[in-house]
Amino acid sequence: MNTAANHSAAIYAARRAKLAAQLGAGGIAIIPTAPEQQRNRDSDFLFRHDSYFYYLTGFSEPNAWLVLTSEGEATLFCAPKDLEREIWDGYRLGPDAAPAALAVQAAHSVADLDTQLPRMLENRNTVWTPFATHKGLEARIDNWLSRVRARVRYGALCPETQRDLCGVLDEMRLIKDAHEQDIMRRASQISAAAHVRAMQLSARMLRAGEDVREYHLDAELLHEFRRHGSQYPAYGSIVAAGANACVLHYRADAAPVCNGELVLIDAGCELDGYASDITRTFPANGKFTGPQRALYDLVLASQDAAVAATRAGARFNDPHDATVKVLAQGMLDVGLLDKNKHGTADDVIASRAYFAYYMHRTGHWLGMDVHDCGSYVEPTEVGKTSERKDPLSGETITNRPSRILHPGMVLTIEPGLYVRPSADAPEQFHNIGIRIEDDAIVTATGCELITRGVPVKADEIEALMRD
Helix, strand or coil: CCHHHHHHHHHHHHHHHHHCCCCCCCCCEEECCHHHHHHHHCCCCCCCCCCHHHHHCCCCCCCCCCEECCCCEEEEECCCHHHHHHHCCCCCCCCCCCCHCCCEEEECCCCCHHHHHHHCCCCCEEEECCCCCCCCHHHHHHHHHHHHHCCCCHCCCCCCCCEEEEEHHHHHHHHHCCHHHHHHHHHHHHHHEEEEEEEHHHHHHCCCCCCCEHHHHHHHHHHHHHHHHCCEEEECCCCHHHHHHHCCCCCCCCCCCCCEEEEEEEEEEECCEEEEEEEEECCCCCCCCHHHHHHHHHHHHHHHHHHHHHCCCEEHHHHHHHHHHHHHHHHHHHCCCCCHHCCHHHHHHHHHHHHHHHCCCCCCCCCCCCCCCCEEEEEHHHHEEEEEECCCCCCEECCCCCCCCCCCCCCEEEEEEEEEECCCCHHHHEEEECCCCCEEEEECCCCCCCCCCCCCCHHHHHHHHHH
């Protein structure tokens, strides 16, 4: 059992206290963990806790609920001790041990949830739950509230307001404390080592004349993740050889890894509830061709510009804008876009002509979820809006000011280029897909790249793969 991931329960208690202070007088919050999911007959998917629940408890067992009041009273509902079931399913903490282990004030069997919750909801003003995150939660809350209303003749007061807990918790989770940053650094180190291992295996097997498949490289990633204590991959690993790299969410399959082609790997482990997210693109045999190197260096230059734009006080959109500026000029310079047809880099940006080869954003929040929670709009400027017409779709889009970055925010920086065969794309670039992704902790003066344990410069990648 990974009750608190070997970290002090005081960290989670402090988070609960911070949340309780935001619930308002008479507030009560109800947060379930994730349900177990059946994979097939008599077999479940590997259980992974709900991120909100784990953020507040450090408790990773299934079938558990947290109830928190504005006075700071935390009650855990969890699976009761059952020696027969524990023989089959594993050790349970149990309600008796939970208060001391998790620093909660009370704990009960989850079997008592429907009995206890109506009483706990009595005489409360506001019920907080994470909206639209747990199927059936709303109906269950309604049932508990109906039982409170049935007691109004005995003087019970029923809560009149329900509020979404996600926004409050999202803001808390957006800034990573030192404890979280340390876990994310260690997760990044593990993932970087896995990428190195996959790169070297690809070159070594091809030099030996062996048949190399995407799943061989995927196996190296998984081995390195688990070898260093990671509990899971943070997401389904993308291992894309050749033209498959032009499919953004391609999953590792059985395609051959061939001499002369690039391999794109987008993979990261999850460690103690926190994700890492790294992408590297490398030549399968360890040596870039001329066209591959030209596009790779362009993507890396755009990432360098994005990294330079990532700092406290900047906007979340600034790295993306810096990336697009470099890519737009570079596409014209290498001939991906025709200057006679598309004009200057500013014209390329205004018309979004770059979108044919770069169709995603440059980053996202990272944390307990690989696409972590948190608004991308600056909360102090939500009311400031402007409208623009998208030049590609013709759709009218409402713009709001992008989020101001603060120390402790963690985001990815991941530009790319994806060239599918077309009449407009020079043939030497066909089927080249490149993405370079690193994880960055925002600091007061810039950002800390925590994933550079795997090389990113083309010369360094080639040197690594020669070894």
